[in-house]
Amino acid sequence: MTALLKTLFITGAGYAVTLIYTYVIINQAAPETISQVNVYESYLTIISALISLGVVQDASRKIASTEGPWRPHYYETQGFRITLSLIVSMLSLVLYYLTKRELYLLGLSSIAIALSGDFALYAINKPIKGSIVAFARSIVFSTLMLGIIFYTSTEISALQITTAWTISFITCGLLTSRYLETRYFVMPSIPSLPVMKTIGFIAILIFIYNNIRPSFILLINKNITVEEHVYYFEIYKIYFILFSLKRVIVQVYYKKIITEKSNARYDAVILGVLMVAIGGLWASKYLIDYLQIEINALSYQILIDLTIITVLSSSFTTAFTKLFAVNRDRLIAVPIFLAAAFILVTTSILKINQAHISSYIYTLGLAELIVGLSSIYLLRMVNKTSK
16 A cells, blocks of 8 residues: 555656646647647557557566566567567658658657656556656656747647657656666567467557547547637546556556456545545635636536546456456457447447537546446456356
8 A cells, every 4th residue: 555655646746747737738828739739649649559569568467477587578578669669660751751741750759669668667566666757757748848838939849749758758768777677778679470479469459449548539630629629638638647547556456456356445446546636626626716716727517527537437447457467368359349339439429419528528438437347247257167
């Protein structure tokens, strides 16, 4: 519990900086700029997932469960990630040269992302150091973005956000290599064929799952107004922070979650922590109103939407983590494809009916609930068949 509290404190400090960055942009930048940042950050998150491509999840599983040396798994994973990042970077340069679209410059951040192996800190049960690394990345990125906003009169380009993202991940990677006592630079490599077959299947599944949230804005981008983009930017930033808090708790208790029979108490801890965080946001809103502070932040509708999607997405958090650790990778496809299909069908219906932005946001929470409930069902089926 002490490790959890320390990890949450450090993580919370990092996300406090993210919130400052978020509300400076909301209050200083034009809605059109915020809309563009929405798209840029979505693509950067997708690039991060592409560089992971299942290998990080597979490596974390191996490192956490191995009794012997873990560094061979780490270096093999990092070597493959470097290979993927070089492919993404070269492809980005080619596309930029052919189209002159600045958007493709975002891919140049992939090498810095690949060199950051902070996932291993959680796999070897060093969550406090992992949270310190995440804090460093957050404060570097947010500080650089704030500098860009004030220096450029709120105009933000793809190259500027790529530079800030890259520097933050270089900081993260150097700090991680120091904590892990590993090399920062790793030669590009490709895993053996048996490993590639396993990773290939996981890669598709994890890539879909990791991009359900960040790519959501790309699905609805042309169906919402500029004002709704600002609304989405604010609520998604806070939702991402809450989601990251949830992930930190899972990482702290990772070994216990995948080995213990029941995870009910860990689900309760996650929901409890997030409800305390939501309560803090409601208290902050009341304080802002009481002090009559004029700031464009935390409307009551946003707080209502956040409360709803947090409860929906955090009720059965650990089930999918446990299912992934069972080593029956084909089962993982079921909750992922159910959630993806639900989002595609639901957003299509909402587009036809020109729904309010809140309805789209609830879709994210319901998709997470589907992942949790279907994972519980599959785990029960696995337990029955293994008896």
